[in-house]
Amino acid sequence: MATENSMPSASESLGRDDRLIAGFAALAIAIHILEAAFPSPLPGVKPGLANVVTVVVLLRYGWYTAAWVAALRVLAGSLLVGTFLSPTFIMSASGAVAALLALWLARALAGRWLGALGYSVCAALAHMGTQLVVAWQLFIPHPALLNLAPFLLTAALVFGIVSGVIAATVLAKLDAGPEPARA
Amino acid sequence: MNLVRPADAVVVALAALLIGAAWASLWSRGGPAEFAEITTSPASSGGPVVLDLGRDATVEVAGRMGPSRIEVRDGRARFADSPCVGRLCVHAGWLSRSGQVAACLPNGVILEVTGGDREFDAISF
Numbered sequence: 001m002a003t004e005n006s007m008p009s010a011s012e013s014l015g016r017d018d019r020l021i022a023g024f025a026a027l028a029i030a031i032h033i034l035e036a037a038f039p040s041p042l043p044g045v046k047p048g049l050a051n052v053v054t055v056v057v058l059l060r061y062g063w064y065t066a067a068w069v070a071a072l073r074v075l076a077g078s079l080l081v082g083t084f085l086s087p088t089f090i091m092s093a094s095g096a097v098a099a100l101l102a103l104w105l106a107r108a109l110a111g112r113w114l115g116a117l118g119y120s121v122c123a124a125l126a127h128m129g130t131q132l133v134v135a136w137q138l139f140i141p142h143p144a145l146l147n148l149a150p151f152l153l154t155a156a157l158v159f160g161i162v163s164g165v166i167a168a169t170v171l172a173k174l175d176a177g178p179e180p181a182r183a
Numbered sequence: 184m185n186l187v188r189p190a191d192a193v194v195v196a197l198a199a200l201l202i203g204a205a206w207a208s209l210w211s212r213g214g215p216a217e218f219a220e221i222t223t224s225p226a227s228s229g230g231p232v233v234l235d236l237g238r239d240a241t242v243e244v245a246g247r248m249g250p251s252r253i254e255v256r257d258g259r260a261r262f263a264d265s266p267c268v269g270r271l272c273v274h275a276g277w278l279s280r281s282g283q284v285a286a287c288l289p290n291g292v293i294l295e296v297t298g299g300d301r302e303f304d305a306i307s308f
């Protein structure tokens with residue numbers, strides 16, 4: 001990533017953004033696939049550690065970059081895991097879109113006060129809530145499915161807090177790190 | 184920069200509150216009852232006696248063995264006394280959640296609280 005320190009010009013700075021997005025997306029995809037390899041103890045519950053990357057990018061480079069990273073992660077991740085356009089992909093994509101919207105809203109409403117933990121919890125709850133509604137509407141249109149909501153949302157809150165603490169730690173380390181370690 | 188900012192704590196607290204409300208609304212048992220319905224066997228003339236749980240009252244219902252005294256207080260209802268042997272109906276205590284039933288079978292008097300959200304459509308023993 002040494003190239004990012006080269007002299008910025010109009011096209012160079014655009015290229016720097018692209019490289020940032022590609023690099024972080026690659027990191028997020030790696031985490032995504034690593035997580036997919038672990039069997040989930042409970043159906044529908046996943047730590048969602050790839051969202052750490054989204055939150056870190058959001059806080060360092062803004063919503064636009066974070067949206068790119070998340071979108072690429074869902075797209076490329078599903079291609080690599082082999083779930084592209086499957087129900088899993090629809091769930092994953094709708095959750096990611098909801099999480100990004102929640103992050104955008106949180107930033108617009110309370111961006112000055114919120115830290116990584118708050119963003120992460122917002123994103124996790126939006127992610128889980130939307131997935132539940134999508135699953136209910138598209139795949140299992142039975143009202144009993146909604147009874148799982150408190151259970152799944154509790155899991156989302158716990159994992160959101162865990163991801164948030166990780167993201168906050170990563171951000172603190174990035175802020176404290178020497179110049180080449182940043183970005 | 185602190186790892187956790189005050190606003191983060193607020194977000195977590197709000198989220199916990201929301202989830203708590205979801206647990207409460209989806210996993211709690213039936214809501215508070217609104218009426219007490221007293222059925223006798225053989226059926227009394229005029230059908231079951233219906234009492235508003237919002238109004239405290241004590242009524243006596245004639246059963247096979249004698250009068251059962253049913254008390255309504257603070258939105259709950261109970262058998263205060265019954266002429267049966269074991270007093271199982273009295274020991275059933277206060278009924279407050281919609282769908283709960285207490286019965287004095289020897290005397291043929293059944294007390295059920297209904298109205299509002301019910302946990303079950305019916306209970307059979």
